[in-house]
Amino acid sequence: MTSVFSTLRxxxxxLRFPNFRIYLSGQAVSLIGTWLQVTAQAWLxxxxxxxxxxxxxxxxxGALPFLIFGPFAGVIAERYDRRKLLIGTQIAAMLLAxxxxxLVQTQLVQLWHVYLLSFLLGTVNALDVPTQQTFLGDLSGTSELRKAVNLNAMILQVSRIIGPAIAGLAVARLGIAPAFWVNGLSFLAVVASLVALKSNQKLGENKKAQPLRDLMEALRYLKTQPRIQxxxxxxxxxxxxxxxxxxxxLPAVADKLLHGNAETLGTLQAASGAxxxxxxxxxxxxxxSLRRSGVAxxxxxxxxxxxxxxxxxxxxIPVSAMALFFGSMGAPTVIATALGMVQFMTPPEMRARILSLFTMISFGLQTFAVLIIGFVAERLGIATAIEINAIILIxxxxLMFVFRTEMRRWEMARPTNSPAVVTELI
Incomplete structure (x- = not known):
């Protein structure tokens, strides 16, 4: 029991790094606003x-830009000042909010407006996500990188509880527009935190970017790393x-299956965040901390x-919220673990490019997944669409456990500049 509490502590x-504390506090405020908008936009x-x-x-x-621009975002994040890049992405996201x-306040909003703004925000996020993940390493150092990723994930999940809960109540009582105004203002917090701190990023001596060459170098590295794959x-x-x-x-579930409203949607999203x-x-x-991470x-x-x-x-609603509560324990565990391990395994000079490939593959392919599940839900019902996803996931x-035998017997090693940064269990 003592070791468990020691691990948690x-x-x-x-958090002992002042720059990391400053950045995380700004992120906390901004992410609550982000989830306000996510909930309100879904209901809109x-x-x-x-x-x-x-x-x-x-x-x-929102996901398509990760597929289009993702491969080059890491190159940009490696060649230019990441703190300034993040200030730019946050200001752009604020203006879009x-x-x-x-548009909503003036009752001029149409569906194509939401489509356009979603694509533009996705374009901003395609640069923001790999830059932000790499920036965490600038603030915390390689030795604390996985923990920094986890803490950033914790702030995200706290915001997923607070933001949707507030949004559900606000939309039901005040309308949709206030959620977007609050989100826009919340970006000021993270911009202020970025202005206040200094990162430890070391820009390379050769500032001239060669995107295609750098991208191919990252792809060749990835090809040699089955564990990262x-x-x-x-x-x-x-x-x-x-x-x-x-x-x-979730809006379809709240309306069609649970016969609820925006508050119901907020409850479901808050349960998932909790x-x-x-x-x-x-x-x-x-x-x-488990040795056999692949099995886990x-x-x-x-x-x-x-x-x-x-x-x-x-x-x-109670059963649906319970299922989301327990099911959502797995998603950040997998994604944050994967993010932390990928960064830990990758040499610093390659990290931003590999992370951009990570976001391109993981989040860019979401482009097709959301279209497919929407298509299936429209024709077979939302419950059937979710069942199909569940069966495919299990x-x-x-299949991964049975056929990727090497995955079951590797553990983390200390990061080096060599591609061989993982050791096999005997």
Whole structure:
């Protein structure tokens, strides 16, 4: 028991760095605003269309830029000052939030406005995500990188509880526009934190970027790393089969299966965030200390699949919320573990490029997943669509466990500049 508490206490050690504390505090405020907008926008699209496909298209347009621009985002993040890049992405996202707020406030909003703004925000995020993940290493150092990623994930999950809960109440009582105004203002917090701190990034001597050459170098490195490939696969399965439902289909569940409203949607998203927070606080620190991480990732995927099956059959708010609570424990465990391990395994000079490939593959392919689940839900019903995802997830995890034998017998090693940064268990 003492070792468990020691592990949990040690997971907060990156907070001893002042720059990391400043950045995380700004992120906390901004992410609450982000989840306000996610919930409000999902309900806005549902009220405009009542269509699962339309909800899927919005999510698809937000993910498409990861597929288009993702490979080059890492090159940019390695060549230029990441702190300044993040200030730029946050200001751009703030302006997009204000644009949507104005359209909703003036009652001029149409579906194509939401489509366009989703694509533009996705373009901003395609640069922001790999830059931000690499920036965490600038603030915490390689030795604390995995813990820094976990703490950032914890802040995200806290915001997933607070943001949707506030949004559900606010939309039901005040309308949709205030959520977008608040989100726009919340970006000021993270911009202020970025202005206040200094990163430890060391720019290379050769500032002239050669995007295609740098990208091919990253792809060649990835080809030699089967363990990183396994992490990509697990993260991709989670995004395609679980996150796609959370991002695009909860409004349909709240309305069609539970006969609820925006408050119901907020409750479901908050339940998902609460489960994810419990995972980040108590499960991930222990999970990531396990020697056989590949086995643990397989079990986490099966766990998510089982609770997705429960969620698909639920017809009451308490049961649906419970299923999301327990099922959502798996998603951040898999994704944050994969992110942390990929960064830990990758040499510093390659890290931003590999992370951009990670986001391109994991999140870019979400483009197709949300379209497919929207298409299936529109024709076979939302419950059937969720059941199909659950069965595919469980089956894929079992196949990975059975056929990727090497995955079951490796552990983390200290990061080096050599590609061989993982040792096999004997």
């Amino acid at each position: 040690d997971s907060f050690s990156p 699209v549902w009220t405009l269309t009542g269509s699962e496909e339309a909800s899927g298209i919005v999510a698809m347009l 204000f644009a949507l707020a104005i 396994d992490l990509f696969i697990f993260s991709t399965l989670t995004v395609l089969l679980v996150i796609s439902i959370l991002l695009s289909q 489960g994810a927070l419990i995972a980040v606080l108590f499960i991930m620190p222990i999970f990531q 990732l397989s079990l986490a995927a099966v766990w998510m699949g089982i609770w997705l099956l429960v969620f698909s059959t639920a017809r009451s 089956g894929s995890a079992v």
